[in-house]
Amino acid sequence: MRRSLDLVVTSVATQLMEATAATATQVSEAVLAQLVEQFDVDASFLRHHDNDIRAWVLVAEWPRRTNVPDPDPQAVIHFTSADPVLTQCEQSRKPVVVGAELPSRSLWRRMSAGRQDGASSVAAAPLVSRGATIGVLGFVKFGARRWKQEEINTLEAVAALFAQLQARIAAEEKLRYLAEHDDLTGLYNRRALIAHLSERLAPSSPGPVAVLYLDLDRLKPINDYLGHTAGDWFIRVFAQRIRACAGQSMIARLGGDEFVVVPDQSMSAATAEAFARRLGAMLRERLAIGGHMITRSVSIGLATGTPGRDNSTDLLRRADEAVLTAKRGGGNQVAVSTDDMSLKSAFRNDIELHLQGDIDSEALLLHYLPEVDLWTGAIVAAEALVRWRHPIWGLLLPDSFIGIAESTNLAGELGQWVMRSACAEFSRWRANGVGQSAVLRINVSPVQLITRGFVRSVADTIEEFGLDGASICLEITERAVVHDIETTRNTLHELKEVGVQIAIDDFGSGYAVLSHLKSLPVDILKIDAGFVRDLGTNAGDLAIVRAIIGLAEAFGLQLVAEGVETPAAAQTLMQHGCHRAQGFLLSKPVPGNAMEALLAARWMPLPFLADRPTLSAGAV
Template sequence: MGMDPETIHPLLKSLGEATSALSADVLASDGSVPVASWGSATEAGLRGAELTTMRDAIRELTSRVSAPDAADASAQTSIPGYGLIAHPLRTSNFVGGLCLVRAEQEPWTDNDRTILQMAARLCGSVMDSGDTAREHERRLDSLVSYVASELMSISAAEHPPTIARILEDLGRFFDVDVCYLRYNDPELRASVLVDQWPRRTEIPDPDPLGVVPWDTNDPVFRGIQNLREPYIARPGEETTNYQERVHAGSGVPEVSMAMVPLITEQTTRGVLGFVHFGDRVWRRSEVHALKAIASLLTQVDGRVIAEEQLRHRAYHDELTGLPNRRAFVDDVTAILKEDSEAQVAVLFVDMDRLKTVNDVLGHAIGDMFIKAVAKKLRESVRPDDLVARLAGDEFVVMLRGVSTSENAEHVARRLLDNLTHPLDIGGHVVSRSACIGISINGETSSTADEMLRNADVALLEAKKRGGDTVVSFNDDLHWRLLDRADLEFRLRSAIGDGEMRLHFQPEFDLRSGDLTALEALVRWEHPERGLISAGAFVSVIEEINLAADLGRWVLEEACRRLADWKAAADAKPPPVVRVNISAGELISTDFVGFVGTMLSRYGHAPKELGIEITESTVMRDLEDVLATLRGLRRLGVTIAIDDFGTGYSSLSHLKQLPVDVLKIDRSFVSGLANDSGDRAIVSAIVRLAEAFGLTTVAEGVEDPSAVAALLELGCHRAQGFLMSEPLPADEISRWLASPRDYLGSK
């Protein structure tokens, strides 16, 4: 058989274009690699299993039309989306067919069949005119080009089926009985079978061909580790051990073989091998072609390895090697997609106070502790359960076969017992408590994201209750979650839509009854729920990063109202209006400048504006807070510490802070008349304030007996429901016009 590619390829191209085909292939009857081709299924977008189906259909159709008993006529078939037609192609030394593929949009016509028949005859005439040896070399060139086109741009997911398909094509092309790919594994110090064609139907256990150590008395496998050049072995005494191993693995007593190394940067990564039952001579041109194919496989391996490494990093936590959030959600989603009623539970695990470990022992020990926790989690669940690390000290576990909260809680408590057991980490004994939130598929969750979110909500509830606590997501938490989601959705536009309101609670001098200040308190005029106090939505405001926007609105609205009261002819304005400031606002770089702008815009003296901060806010970012407070002091604004006595400030810190007022927390004031402990605390705070030259204000005064106790202890200012609840700005305006109503009006 002979063939001139420069003649055949234009012929196939003309045939393809005349019939609107995607590809045209000349194949031998054994369905091996095409003798000549035009077009490509891969260029048409086929990948993976679809491409394998296409190749199998072409081979089957070619074999059918070229069978000895087949009529000398065209035959056709189809696969989803594509139609195939083939015509026999026979010459003096070639039996095969000419096959066309096109998108399945219209049936093959008589004209198509006539054109195909004429092309087959022309191909046959060209193939009969050449030299057999030269033709074999041309077919080898076509083989290398074919393998290159198959491997072009395949992904890591497409790599295994593509390799399987190429091994089959190579095996058929070279007329061998086995074609295989083996990789070297440096950790195992062995050669590992990756794939082979044809697949063995019966594999011994253990498989003598599966994993073969380099340290063996078999010279063939011993040499695989550092093989640099193609290796040919034929039946003979020098390959006795190899022959015995192959016989044990396949049952064939005598074989010849060829192996070509896959080399990357002077390292032998593996071998591409061929086995022929009995003796076979390998031509030099065939070996050169195999070296080229081995080089192509090596290049693809490098690309696929790099892609797999990138994918692994994208889907795994770098520190622990566990799957990350993306991988966890994808895996759970796949499970629920396969069975929406799958018995699945998600456990959200959070280790308590990991920051302390990092601060005291260092981040290296903290990382070792996290890795140890990951290992314990993985060892504490079944192999088919999922464990992932989300971030920091947060892990999630998916349990299979768990359908009730009770069963999930039983597993969760066992996990807690294992996790909280002291660990020896780098010579340090480390023990942390933990909390777990649980969500069950089908109860209140139906997707991976919902299960993860609901388990997170349950975890937050567990953390509120304290360490080593397990909480399952339930209807109560579900409605609270919906309520919070509604608040978040509406809060994002509430400030701009003018739904926020300011109420003001008066502060009085208990001796004279004079008004000493007004505290601005934000309220939300919810379109459906009515007036909502700050305690119900401020935490949500902080979580969605709107605290600064709200805080600036409150500050400007308070300044505007104060300006209105000062301008009213019939009202005596309050000496000072106090505004509560969040931690985020306090450490923002331009906060002092914004306060100065508001004072200037509304014409207020600095002493007429008070800023209130909590003890916990001060201690969170002490250095940054100090810088802001000193800036406010330079402006002349008064500063009060709210809820004093409940935070963590020490005397040394109090001495540093440029504050003017300590507001005693209501928890110490409510039982002042009857609780000696509260009296002692309030007395100590008053004495402390006196020592630092500060004013004290008691919060939450609701009983006349508390007033007498406060006066006795030396605290002369107070606010609370006994005197007045927080009132809308308009009502405060009317009240300021009637000073006789201040104290004792209730």
């Protein structure tokens, strides 16, 4: 029997590891059905402990009750009226077994009404996380039942597994919320806004899509005269007013006193302009702060986009340009963006015209961004970044042409050029005795990952230039991971057989990859620069970074922080356990000869970190 119960625990652990926030209830119900059969009982239940409403909330049960009234009287059991079994579980934090004699008001007597005079035997175990009860798992037998100690031990082990699932899902939900919301106002942030606009601008979506970019006029005097606390209060109240005035619109705060409103319905430019003027008028109402009646106007920039034609970044940029025009005009007005399609089209057409011909020519070159160990100053890796000497537009960064390369099926060809050129240069450095212990990092596009023959191409390139696979790290974005998850998972496993390292770049910018992380052969998480730049001053970013560090620790992954631009950010990262970093504080991307010189020096002085932080007891 002991072995049989051990197999039960193993089976439950396997099932719960696969559960996500979306499937947790379904998986829990399947596990309860299995346990009901294993323990030969009549019913089972799983409840979570909700401190906000001070109640036990039903999550799953087996078998499902029939003819359940609406609302279900058993869905929520408040602490004040909780059954003694639940109360004992919360107090003792150990399994509780109660025989057939239960109080007449007992939930279990109601469940077993009509059977053996309503008598029931109940075994329940609390779900405990960090010393606190967060739920309860229980089983009911209509009539008497003797529970063996081995069964109680199994019940306690299974309850611990359910507690881990609940804690994991809560952590992921918190990370997801922090990643999408502004910590001061609770509104959506830029990342969530871009995702929303991308969805609204997808082909076949209804349009036009209007974007209103709001910028408060003259907020600085409030901060200067009444203090930043008053300024923050004003921002929060202003956010509440936007919610009240804008109805079901998507509302985001981009930082400072800048907000964006995306009406939930399609709007022509004329209708959107009328809506913007009404919104501006309502937001000018007076507010009382510290005994002062304050009135602040708002400048609004308006742009409209067409699904399937415009993209979120461009639409937001045009709205931003419009609000700057309104500000320059004295504020307190609405400015409408005019699409300069000829310039945009000319730029794109020119990029498409020259890019294919310039691959494998001297027009493309590589710069390298050093990765540094903040504790020692050691240069541990170099990230290869492509540049393009364009005949008209000058030196272009990847953001200017990578997207066009992907849309014109040139991403694979461009990526192969980067791979071969970077490996060739890295091989020359090593032949010169430089960078023997360093890692070469190469970015891989979503298109490359699902291209037939990509893994073979990587293996052949590494072999051609006499490199060992462990010295190469391929960086993929979260977008690449979920672009085609099954193909990506297979490709990554094949790449691991080649011996290369795998890093997820810009980690935290999305959250879809979280549910797949445990099944992907990933070595490194690179924290998105958007969470790093303001570390030391932004509590919301710190909370996200700490959560990512916790995830990396749980999965045994290395960490690299991107976008380190201030000593405060570097010191904060070190204090919380992340000591590898890239960013302009350390070095800008440099040409190949300069990168070789840095690797030859092996380390760089870090005077801005002369006083290394001491790890606190609560650091992750």
